[in-house]
Amino acid sequence: MKNEIYDVCIVGSGAGGSPIAYELANAGYKVVVLEKGKYYREADIDKDEIAVSRRNKFIPSLKDEQHVINEYDAKKNVTRYTGEESGWNFWNGSLVGGSSNLMSGYFHRMKPNDFKLLSTYGKIDDANVVDWAISYEDLEPYYDKVERVIGVSGEVKQHKFLEPRSTKDFPFPKLEETKVTKWFDKACENLNIEYFATPRAILSTPALERNSCAYSNFCGSYACATGAKGNARSSLLQKCDAKVIAEAFVYKMDSDAKRVTQVHYYDARKESHSIKAKVFVLSAQAIESSRLLLNSKNKYFKNGLANNSGQVGKNLIFSAGGVGEGRLDVKNLEPGLFFNRSIQEYEYEKDSKKYKGGTTDFLYEHANIISRAIKEFYDAKGNILWGKELQDKMQKSITTTKVLTFEVFNDWLPTDECNVSIDKKVKDKYGVNVAAINLYSHPHDIEVGKHLAKQGERVLREMGARDISVNISSAPPPNLVAGGCRFGNDAKSSVLDKNCKAHDLDNLYVTDASFMPTGGSVPYTWTIYANSFRVADVIKSLLISKDKA
Amino acid sequence: MRNRRNFLKAGLLSSVIFLASQDKLFGATTTLHTLSIMQKDLLYDAKNMPSYNEINPNKYLTLIFNHSRIDDDEKKYLRDGAKWLNEEAVEMYKKTYVSLDANKRQRVLISFSSHEWGESYIHKVLSYMMESMLGDPIYGGNKNGSGWAFLNHVGGSPSPKEPYL
Numbered sequence: 001m002k003n004e005i006y007d008v009c010i011v012g013s014g015a016g017g018s019p020i021a022y023e024l025a026n027a028g029y030k031v032v033v034l035e036k037g038k039y040y041r042e043a044d045i046d047k048d049e050i051a052v053s054r055r056n057k058f059i060p061s062l063k064d065e066q067h068v069i070n071e072y073d074a075k076k077n078v079t080r081y082t083g084e085e086s087g088w089n090f091w092n093g094s095l096v097g098g099s100s101n102l103m104s105g106y107f108h109r110m111k112p113n114d115f116k117l118l119s120t121y122g123k124i125d126d127a128n129v130v131d132w133a134i135s136y137e138d139l140e141p142y143y144d145k146v147e148r149v150i151g152v153s154g155e156v157k158q159h160k161f162l163e164p165r166s167t168k169d170f171p172f173p174k175l176e177e178t179k180v181t182k183w184f185d186k187a188c189e190n191l192n193i194e195y196f197a198t199p200r201a202i203l204s205t206p207a208l209e210r211n212s213c214a215y216s217n218f219c220g221s222y223a224c225a226t227g228a229k230g231n232a233r234s235s236l237l238q239k240c241d242a243k244v245i246a247e248a249f250v251y252k253m254d255s256d257a258k259r260v261t262q263v264h265y266y267d268a269r270k271e272s273h274s275i276k277a278k279v280f281v282l283s284a285q286a287i288e289s290s291r292l293l294l295n296s297k298n299k300y301f302k303n304g305l306a307n308n309s310g311q312v313g314k315n316l317i318f319s320a321g322g323v324g325e326g327r328l329d330v331k332n333l334e335p336g337l338f339f340n341r342s343i344q345e346y347e348y349e350k351d352s353k354k355y356k357g358g359t360t361d362f363l364y365e366h367a368n369i370i371s372r373a374i375k376e377f378y379d380a381k382g383n384i385l386w387g388k389e390l391q392d393k394m395q396k397s398i399t400t401t402k403v404l405t406f407e408v409f410n411d412w413l414p415t416d417e418c419n420v421s422i423d424k425k426v427k428d429k430y431g432v433n434v435a436a437i438n439l440y441s442h443p444h445d446i447e448v449g450k451h452l453a454k455q456g457e458r459v460l461r462e463m464g465a466r467d468i469s470v471n472i473s474s475a476p477p478p479n480l481v482a483g484g485c486r487f488g489n490d491a492k493s494s495v496l497d498k499n500c501k502a503h504d505l506d507n508l509y510v511t512d513a514s515f516m517p518t519g520g521s522v523p524y525t526w527t528i529y530a531n532s533f534r535v536a537d538v539i540k541s542l543l544i545s546k547d548k549a
Numbered sequence: 550m551r552n553r554r555n556f557l558k559a560g561l562l563s564s565v566i567f568l569a570s571q572d573k574l575f576g577a578t579t580t581l582h583t584l585s586i587m588q589k590d591l592l593y594d595a596k597n598m599p600s601y602n603e604i605n606p607n608k609y610l611t612l613i614f615n616h617s618r619i620d621d622d623e624k625k626y627l628r629d630g631a632k633w634l635n636e637e638a639v640e641m642y643k644k645t646y647v648s649l650d651a652n653k654r655q656r657v658l659i660s661f662s663s664h665e666w667g668e669s670y671i672h673k674v675l676s677y678m679m680e681s682m683l684g685d686p687i688y689g690g691n692k693n694g695s696g697w698a699f700l701n702h703v704g705g706s707p708s709p710k711e712p713y714l
Contacts, residue, residue, distance in 0.1 A: 045707070046708060047704075047705025047708065048709040049705060050684040050685065050713065051709065051713030054684075056618065061620075216706050217703065218705040225707050369700060369702045370679050370680055370683045373679045377672060384672060386591040386593065387593035387594050388596070390591075391595035394700065395597065395699065398701075399700060
């Protein structure tokens with residue numbers, strides 16, 4: 001509707017934006033959500049491996065939309081890659097609900113020390129480690145809220161690094177597990193390693209007006225057809241009256257000296273539209289949020305919107321770590337049951353010095369059968385196989401063994417070199433300059449990752465796994481990205497205040513993972529949801545007090 | 550990589566590839582015909598696997614050549630590879646790949662796979678065959694779930710109502 005002024009306009013419909021939409025719309029405010037991707041509801045969702053995993057249905061084609069990657073090596077020499085030519089893809093999920101649709105839902109809270117890394121573990125050379133502007137205690141009520149509103153299933157088990165909780169246990173019982181978890185538990189007990197069932201943002205029973213998990217065997221990378229997965233669409237957007245405009249790519253935000261006045265977006269036909277609102281919330285995922293601010297220069301903000309500090313795009317982080325795997329001889333497994341196990345070595349000592357460690361999640365190799373078959377194309381000498389030889393290897397391997405993998409999560413230290421800027425040459429299909437991702441991984445990240453992986457390797461070995469391999473590297477996982485608009489109390493060294501409001505603007509909030517100055521050593525989604533619920537309360541109070549005034 | 554200057558450029562999937570060397574024409578074939586024979590050869594003696602007709606890989610490749618998410622470089626690579634395979638056959642036997650008997654074609658494949666570019670091309674063709682054999686039957690392969698049955702795999706549910714093209 002022309003000239004309509006919304007109370008709140010949210011750019012991006014994922015885990016960062018949707019809690020705001022849910023809370024504010026349910027409080028009676030007029031909310032609009034702009035999402036670049038299409039709107040898929042449960043009835044539209046299927047488990048088509050070719051569409052989802054081979055043809056990347058849920059992310060843009062790199063020919064249409066890409067990034068430029070400037071990679072720093074250890075000596076800080078830079079190599080430039082364009083996404084289209086290199087195939088290097090940083091997209092996660094362009095659809096209503098964002099990449100929360102496609103997550104596996106491995107949900108861990110950050111620990112109290114994650115909020116004060118600098119004061120707990122001290123400075124690290126060439127890294128911009130700081131304490132957070134809030135504490136674990138500030139966020140705990142919202143972690144709890146996510147458990148109840150998004151739906152987290154699990155079983156609390158005491159262990160050395162269990163974070164403080166305001167409730168005794170998860171609101172939903174843990175998901176059904178494969179029998180192989182018993183081997184894992186025994187192996188950990190033999191090795192005196194503490195373990196626990198991985199909490200998942202998946203409903204194990206029908207609840208919250210949603211169905212329970214159908215154990216379809218196709219969860220991570222796929223959207224959920226039952227609504228059991230705690231994605232932002234099923235759990236929030238479909239439960240409020242916020243107006244969602246899909247296929248709306250926001251390319252510019254306008255402002256005066258103190259307030260954002262409107263946003264401009266292109267629809268699917270590349271026609272431009274504008275939205276006016278009292279409050280604007282940016283949650284387009286870390287890289288794209290910084291890109292939008294940097295591309296929204298005006299006479300008041302010549303270096304990009306909300307960028308008087310020069311900090312927009314700085315201190316981009318990913319999750320450091322890597323993966324490992326081993327092969328177990330096992331037949332006739334129940335398809336679809338989960339392997340939910342985690343270990344945490346959140347702190348360790350080496351040479352009398354305390355180090356921040358991290359989390360290792362164990363999971364079955366993905367059910368995708370095409371990619372599993374392709375993995376069998378080579379013999380032990382590295383020769384490509386076909387015909388009967390390929391048939392025999394593929395059949396034996398896939399029908400009589402199962403690959404158990406583990407994923408290590410540790411801090412990707414923020415540095416001066418790792419950041420988002422705007423590439424001056426490359427434009428997307430809308431004619432807008434793309435983000436340049438300047439990539440650098442601090443050597444400390446790999447050191448910690450390797451330390452954590454040793455424990456994962458020991459567990460696999462104790463379980464009797466063979467063909468064990470580990471890959472800890474500086475490769476950034478595109479689905480675990482944060483930073484770029486870090487929050488803090490000092491307007492000179494941060495973009496956002498402690499409530500994720502831009503220091504420079506009275507009505508702009510950034511609520512995806514951009515605000516995180518350090519990343520913790522867990523997947524980010526639970527923290528993004530929790531923080532967004534926290535900011536929603538701030539915005540609600542603000543609007544209520546303005547209404548009263 | 551060997552010199553391919555003597556080989557005329559092939560056009561579309563069904564256009565003719567002329568194979569000439571030192572001014573002598575050794576024959577002509579099409580990309581689709583070459584790939585069809587090559588796909589059968591990549592199933593050589595694999596009696597437990599779904600049959601060529603059940604996998605239906607050539608029809609699947611036609612779909613790939615018209616897919617909105619497959620870029621032109623990929624399509625060109627698939628066409629070029631068929632030409633390279635024939636080139637290998639001409640060099641070994643002075644005949645096109647498709648006109649050789651099955652045993653000789655296997656020898657050509659073995660020689661072809663010893664080049665990095667040949668190995669990559671076999672990997673590519675096999676990968677699309679796996680998509681056809683193990684993707685949802687709505688794409689025209691994996692007839693009656695024969696590919697999934699071969700690997701004791703339970704396909705994803707819900708299955709797609711239409712192919713993603």
